[in-house]
Amino acid sequence: MIYDYLVVRFGEITLKGKNKKQFVVKLENDVRDKLRKFASLEIKRHFDDLEIKLNHETADDVLAVLKKVFGIQNIWPAIKVGTDIEAIREGVLRIANQEKSAETFKIAARRKDKRYPIHGSELNQDLGGTVLKHCDWLHVDVHDPDLRIRVDVGYHETHIYGKEVQGAGGLPVGASGKVMLLLSGGIDSPVAAYLVAKRGAIVEAVHFQSPPYTSDRAKQKVIDLAKKLREYGGKFVLHLVPFTEAQVAIRDAVPEDYRITIMRRLMFRIAEKQAAQRGALALATGESLGQVASQTLESMNTINAVTNLPILRPLITMDKIDIAKIAKEIDTYEISIRPYEDCCTIFLPKAPRTRPDRNHAARFEQKLDVDALVREAVDGIETIVIDEDAQEDVLSQLL
Template sequence: MHGHENHPIPAPREPEDAAPAAAYGPCVLLKHGEVFLKGRNRHRFTERLHDNLRVALRGVGGSTWIKTAQNVTVLGGQVPRDALVERARRVPGFNTVEPAVRVPSTLEGISAAAADVLGEVAAGRRVRGFAVRVRRRDKRFPLTSSRMEAHLGSHVLGAVPGLHVDLTSPDVTLSVEIDRKETYLSWERLPGLSGLPVGASGRALVLLSGGYDSPVAAHRAMRRGLACDFVHFNGAPYTNPSSVYKAYALARELNRHQPPGELYVMALGTAQKQLAVAGAGRLQVVAQRRLMVRTASALAARTGAQALVTGDSLGQVASQTLANLAAVDEAAALPVLRPLIGWEKQEIIDEARSIGTAGISVLPDEDCCSLLAPPRVSTRARLPQLRSVERRLDLDEVVEALLGSAQVLRPGADGEEDPRDPAAGRCAAPV
């Protein structure tokens, strides 16, 4: 519905998290996803969900409030409702996001609001057929759900010319949820991100490249409740910093869906050169991947991450055969999660478009994975051969050098510098 924020009866001023007074005003109903299925610890998931919602609301431009009503979160404040809807749709854990109004739970108040809402919807969308669906959370309300539906339908027909009841395929369905003190009326159900609240499942470290796959994998991990930090390996000093700019932009976009995670940038070029000199040959790409997960595991131990996340898809490229993935896993000290393992490339690209990372991933860059890559990559790398190459290097020393020279950025956080500034985000000490 358009323009309802300017309803002649003003919304009350209420601080964040205060229980709003029972007065006419716009709000947003957020229906819980898997949190609804939790048992005795459901309140912990709900608290985490609300904490994440508060983070998403930072800088929205006005005071807000959050209220819980039987597996539904109600959001409102001195902010345009469209802005609240947009912020809420970023937060994993909500199945649906519904623009709504709230009124006192009186027959007169609900009836007037129903006519007002459907009148505005009909004018804005030029709809004619409508249906009313009532849910009584408060069973003490004097009319049953079916009687209330009939009453509201009759009232709307008398108050809004040109509308008719259509219970089979209505142009708009007005949902009415009656609580003890307040009633919520909504007319549109927008999809949320669903899943679990970010942080409810622990913390992970994402190996973030500049391509389509790893950002989508990170987004999927967030929706399973993992708070994510990111590590990006670039080919410096043998490549330009374009991949770093892309990784920063991708992490910033992903951080819209969680309390901002940190981005660690590591220059892998010198170590890649060492592997090539050590005779990696056709094993070069797999040996690089093993070094990445070995370094990421060491970083995770320092940052509290409990798993690594990659964008691997089985068989998509030569380095992602089952044998090569197993060889990479053997070098990791933590579980390696691959949310996209069974996805096709087009599915990944479509998902990237839907979450807003595709436009960044398509930008040109110099990918470190192609640096020193052999013409043909081994599809069945064997551990004895890989270990033989690795023994020619001091791996502990290589890993410590990578950790010690890492840049640490926090994309999306207030006051974060642009990584194109040479001084931006440099560590004062090794991570």
């Protein structure tokens, strides 16, 4: 590998005022934490960036991890050489030779040391000429190059930066507090979890299961999703809620077309209780306006009535196709399309009410012992913490 070190640039947090330091330290800790397995890395924090000396680690491996850390805007792989023009030329060529897929390039050279004998524009010409001479697949394009090689000539050393790598953006996880998400196992809710985490929230999830109507495979599916989401957050806390009793009670007491509405109202009450216990200040869902019967405005209005907590709905205005695109990017899509029944697909009415009404819903609930159902569900919660160590289980020992 040709690169010596990586420069990690922060995103939005550099716009923060007095709190900036706090965010930067948080991000630095996240980066250190995620890169722990690379023993020989040296990480140094500067005012506006982190410098990661690679020593013998492979830049691509480290980059793959960094790309999943929220709060990082972009990452520049770089090399350090002396100020001698020959050394700089050689360094620029090292980078150009690495980028076989680029067709066009541009050199952006500047000298910090104004006494340096070669001016910026002369440097550009000199280094550009060197690249043209040695790399016949590259042409100059100063407006929109595939590869922009930045050269900073300092007093004692020169930094040469290769192709910029996009970071995940967002804010460092935990910078925004905790959120309790309703995770179903479908395509949408994991994407919602990702987007909420991206804005700096620690995401915990409640998942409702109704054995024997739902199987262990459905549970495993949610655990596998949580494992994917863990790659962004560091660890993922998953609360498995026993929901059979509540669903059976609803089936027996509530008119068919209102079952989904009432079921959702119960889920929100349970999630709210669990949020309070875990110190989460908001709920989050993967709802998208109008996607299904429970996601019309009337439905949301009726369902929201049971809680005062803010409800984050990051997907509310997104089309299904765009949600699926993100799911594929974060690698949850293939898991989400596994075909097992979840609690939302059992006892499904043929024609659910698309425009339910708060008063009707409240009246139907009078036939249920809502408080008891919620209490029993919350009491029966099984909490699983998914972190890196948890992967060292029976299965991996076999393999």
